[in-house]
Amino acid sequence: MARPLIQMALDSLDFDQTVALAEQVAPHVDIFEIGTPCIKHNGVNLVKALRAKFPDKLLLVDLKTMDAGEYEATPFYAAGADICTVLGVSGLATCKGVIKAANAHGAEAQIDLINVSDKAACARATAEAGAQIVGIHTGLDAQAAGDTPFGDLNDIARLGLPVRISVAGGIKQSTVQDVVRAGANIIVVGAAIYGAPSPAEAAREIRELVDAV
Ligand SMILES: O=C([C@H](O)CO)[C@H](O)[C@H](O)COP(=O)(O)O
Numbered sequence: 001m002a003r004p005l006i007q008m009a010l011d012s013l014d015f016d017q018t019v020a021l022a023e024q025v026a027p028h029v030d031i032f033e034i035g036t037p038c039i040k041h042n043g044v045n046l047v048k049a050l051r052a053k054f055p056d057k058l059l060l061v062d063l064k065t066m067d068a069g070e071y072e073a074t075p076f077y078a079a080g081a082d083i084c085t086v087l088g089v090s091g092l093a094t095c096k097g098v099i100k101a102a103n104a105h106g107a108e109a110q111i112d113l114i115n116v117s118d119k120a121a122c123a124r125a126t127a128e129a130g131a132q133i134v135g136i137h138t139g140l141d142a143q144a145a146g147d148t149p150f151g152d153l154n155d156i157a158r159l160g161l162p163v164r165i166s167v168a169g170g171i172k173q174s175t176v177q178d179v180v181r182a183g184a185n186i187i188v189v190g191a192a193i194y195g196a197p198s199p200a201e202a203a204r205e206i207r208e209l210v211d212a213v
Helices: 015-028 036-042 044-053 069-078 093-104 117-127 140-144 150-157 178-180 197-211
Strands: 005-010 031-032 058-065 083-087 107-113 133-137 164-168 185-187
Touching: 005 015, 005 058, 005 164, 005 178, 015 036, 015 044, 015 197, 031 036, 031 197, 036 044, 036 058, 036 164, 044 058, 044 069, 044 178, 058 069, 058 093, 058 107, 069 083, 069 185, 083 093, 083 185, 093 107, 093 117, 107 117, 133 150, 133 185, 150 178, 178 185, 178 197, 185 197
Parallel strands: 005 031, 005 185, 031 058, 058 083, 083 107, 107 133, 133 164, 164 185
Antiparallel strands: none
């Protein structure tokens, strides 16, 4: 299996703090995720700023698109996004719209399985429609209620679909190696890095743990 990628979730609302955090952790991560609250607050100009500052990093825009897939995602791919997310609960037509926009820009679409009731069926259908990545995702509110993404990760990995699997939802130093072993190709980490006394040091630890598996 290819080396798993580490995705840093940039979840601040502040434009300058987001760029500063990206600078601190850049040596240790592969993908910068502009989180949903952050992209809603700052818009496409933040995509352009990060693209210009980090030409060698992958850039994921966590749009969590729910309708008008092609129309909504197109300007973000045009601004330099490598990956945009679309909600699996939006339905196949919207997912296909984002996949179409991704393909038009030589980029990728990620289907976020958050709150999808039949995750296996959604992953199968969207993989067949050409999605490159499916995301197992326990959101911040579900985490607060005690949920984790680990069971769903095992279920989706077992399907052996021709997609990369991303996993998000409270991943930290003590759990990151388990998600690699369970078959995650992209490991998303937010609070365990940005909430640490030294985000750079936390990102370095995560990198070492992932590479040691
Ligand atoms: O996507 C996220 C969340 O739903 C807000 O949009 C987070 O970026 C993602 O969950 C990763 O953050 P942590 O769970 O804090 O690692």
